[in-house]
Amino acid sequence: MEERKIRVGITHGDINGVGYEVILKAFSDPTMLELCTPIIYGSPKVAAYHRKAMDIQTTFSIVNSRADIQDGRVNILNCTEDELKVELTKPTAEAGKAALSALEKALQDYREGVFDVLVTAPINKHTIQSDTFHFPGHTEYIEERVGKGEKALMILLKDDFRVALVTGHIPVSEISRTLTKELIMEKMAIFHRSLKQDFGIDSPRIAVLSLNPHAGDEGLIGTEEQTVIIPAMQEMMAKGVLCFGPYPADGFMGSGNYAHFDGILAMYHDQGLAPFKALAMDEGVNFTAGLPIVRTSPAHGTAYDIAGQGIASEDSFRQAIYVALDVFRNRQIEREINARPLRKQYYEKRDDSDKLKLDIVEE
DSSP, X not given: OOSSOEEEEEEOOOTTTTHHHHHHHHTTSTTHHHHEEEEEEEOHHHHHHHHXXXXXXXXXXXXXXXXXOOTTXXXXXXXXXXXXXXXXXXXXXXXXXXXXXXXXXXXXXXXXXXXXXXXXXXXXXTTTOOSSOOSSSHHHHHHHHHOTTXXXXXXXXXXXXXXXXXXXXXXXXXXXXXXXXXXXXXXXXXXXXXXXXXXXXXSOEXXXXXXXXXXXXXXXXXXXXXXXXXXXXXXXXXXXXXXXXXEOHHHHXXXXXXXXXXXXXXXXXXXXXXXXXXXXXXXXXXXXXXXXXXXXXXXXXXXXXXXXXXXXXXXXXXXXHHHHXXXXXXXXXXXXXXXXXHHHXXXXXXXXXXXXXXXXXXX
């Protein structure tokens, strides 16, 4: 039995987008507070503005320190200037500064053990740039600040549909020269470990997508499959990783083949995310694997085009909370298993029988 509910740190993201709308809508359901204790890093005044503008009934408590955090309540910790101007639908420097302030304070509190998992509302990757934030997005910033030297992997998921990326926020013109055997092996290793540790899958099956059309047609339309991707897969298979492919990306999703695997490893951002969002946008979740921190976010962006209209769906944000809670618990279970070698042996060597089988050591 848990001594207290899992504490979820939530950053408010871009105040001119749908961040506060989906946060407040998610916690308008009182059963959410039975699952976790939310701590929103943002602005009580801005939260109240959004709540009134869209007639959302969620109540919250303003806290000033960890001692004030209450279970059974939506807690908001002020991280911004008092006179913060909201300009719905517009990207502004002020909104970018407020998003960064909330993120910095949240990561500081995470290092001090104030909360257990982090859920980030969408940011504008341009307006948040500053002297201290010069990253393509959340993932890279969080990796540097609290990664402890570990490498991050972006995974988009909905239920058992999980897509990971070898390369992330880089220009398309740089994909081919960035793609190396070592990078593919690194990302696949993180993916494999996450599928086991974070999602509780004993022997995960990973499908690998090709880079070129028709998987290169044996070198007629590119050679990366033969020179980079397949050699990386062969080395990972020798290490015990079950990986298959490389599959031509154009028909893999549409054919339904993705349903036969525990994870899909895409070579670049749009190759993986475009079909994923077409199939699972409403409830999709962005999970940052590979780091000590458990961090998720909704699959959508700031959605300026519908900000302030009260029509944004909170489903993806709610699912982001669910995934963060599940991953946190799965990691706890993994730690318990590793702390008990006998139990770990059973889990790793179990077969179709219901009995524990141990080797008898003769003296």
